[in-house]
Amino acid sequence: MGIMLPHEGMPVDDVLDQLRAKRTRDVDWAAGRTFGMVYDGGPSVHEVAERTALEFLHENALNTKAFPSLGAVQSEVVRWTAGLFHGPDTASGFLTSGGTESILCAVLAARERGKAERGVTRPEMVIAESAHAAFHKAAHLFGVTVHKTKVRADWTADVDEMAAAVNDRTVLVVGSAPQYPQGVIDPIPAIAALAASVGASCHVDACMGGFVLPFAEMLGRDVPPWDFRVPGVTSISADVHKLGYAPKGVSVILYTSPELRAHQTFVFDDWLGGFYASPNLQGTRPGAPMAMGWAVMRHLGVEGYLRLTADALDTADRMRAAVASVDGIRVLGEGRYHLVAIAADDQAHHGPIDVFALGDALLAKGWFHDRQAPPESLHSTVSHGNAAVIDDWVAALEQSVAEVRGTRTDDRSTNYATLE
Numbered sequence: 001m002g003i004m005l006p007h008e009g010m011p012v013d014d015v016l017d018q019l020r021a022k023r024t025r026d027v028d029w030a031a032g033r034t035f036g037m038v039y040d041g042g043p044s045v046h047e048v049a050e051r052t053a054l055e056f057l058h059e060n061a062l063n064t065k066a067f068p069s070l071g072a073v074q075s076e077v078v079r080w081t082a083g084l085f086h087g088p089d090t091a092s093g094f095l096t097s098g099g100t101e102s103i104l105c106a107v108l109a110a111r112e113r114g115k116a117e118r119g120v121t122r123p124e125m126v127i128a129e130s131a132h133a134a135f136h137k138a139a140h141l142f143g144v145t146v147h148k149t150k151v152r153a154d155w156t157a158d159v160d161e162m163a164a165a166v167n168d169r170t171v172l173v174v175g176s177a178p179q180y181p182q183g184v185i186d187p188i189p190a191i192a193a194l195a196a197s198v199g200a201s202c203h204v205d206a207c208m209g210g211f212v213l214p215f216a217e218m219l220g221r222d223v224p225p226w227d228f229r230v231p232g233v234t235s236i237s238a239d240v241h242k243l244g245y246a247p248k249g250v251s252v253i254l255y256t257s258p259e260l261r262a263h264q265t266f267v268f269d270d271w272l273g274g275f276y277a278s279p280n281l282q283g284t285r286p287g288a289p290m291a292m293g294w295a296v297m298r299h300l301g302v303e304g305y306l307r308l309t310a311d312a313l314d315t316a317d318r319m320r321a322a323v324a325s326v327d328g329i330r331v332l333g334e335g336r337y338h339l340v341a342i343a344a345d346d347q348a349h350h351g352p353i354d355v356f357a358l359g360d361a362l363l364a365k366g367w368f369h370d371r372q373a374p375p376e377s378l379h380s381t382v383s384h385g386n387a388a389v390i391d392d393w394v395a396a397l398e399q400s401v402a403e404v405r406g407t408r409t410d411d412r413s414t415n416y417a418t419l420e
């Protein structure tokens, strides 16, 4: 028999002590040394999120008739986000639990739309090899065949390859703004035109970029077309819990119209419990993440996001410059935003550095980067939270490169996520 839940309960303080004891090997994200997973907007963002969480900890958005507050929270966050993305007045959406759920909803909606409008019974979708793994999960769950196409030398989706994979069963063509691995933006106008040419949906995965690109554009940075201003884009996903700086559990899925949105919802009235209408993939929906998303967005306003975005982008620029000045490593692609992938430089004067050995050396100094492949590289999602310590990172990078030059680790594993 496994471990049984103890018969006797435990006092609150002891429970918390035990939980804290489990955290000794967790990354120290609050120190700004973790490039991913937790995006720190600073003390006032923590305060507004934490106080909101306490207020809404027990609420359930399963039925917004019982909690109209959460219905209002949802529609306001959706409207604000649609505004940032230049959506039409008809733009409609929902909150979900995260990027993966938003993507699952978009794929499901595209499948259902293809069936309803074009009679497609064996749906297919076309995605670049750089598209997030969540699209493959969606294809697996919803019975959609994936055509995975190559990226070009600059890591953006190759639209000629995508065009060759599109056919009359295509229900969805995907672009990312930006894609996760190298942080570059796909050619969204060409991808959207391709989707429209066969009557398919075009989803833009802006889970990473949705709360960066609008502000980068306002800051005068060069941002190629990616949002609802591009004809043919039918849906966009954007994560409030990433660079929107809210704690985990909240993302937005947007469509150009309520009719397109209706393809993702599920309604059912043939059991003993009454009319059941489910907007996304959840049943019971925790109110706290939704309310925290609203609170953080309202607290920051455009002004706050401009400040945090400038910090994140300047920090990422500093990292790119530091990598360029060190012999043996290079940045993959012309990423200009908040994602930085560091790889070995085969052209290096003193030979390439093993970036996984470099990742281990940085980790030993307390700096956490995800390892990814192919090609083998260290991934960084850079946020405001990393800004204050970036000079220390540059020093640690230079020192770590010196330590690992000429060495190689046997551990070639790449873990984006884990099963247990």
Ligand SMILES: Cc1ncc(COP(=O)(O)O)c(C=O)c1O
Residues within 6 Å of the ligand: 098, 099, 100, 101, 103, 132, 134, 176, 178, 179, 180, 205, 206, 207, 208, 239
């Ligand atoms: C581009 C992109 N899409 C989707 C996701 C999935 O988001 P989540 O981890 O919130 O499910 C990520 C996560 O990093 C991402 O970078």
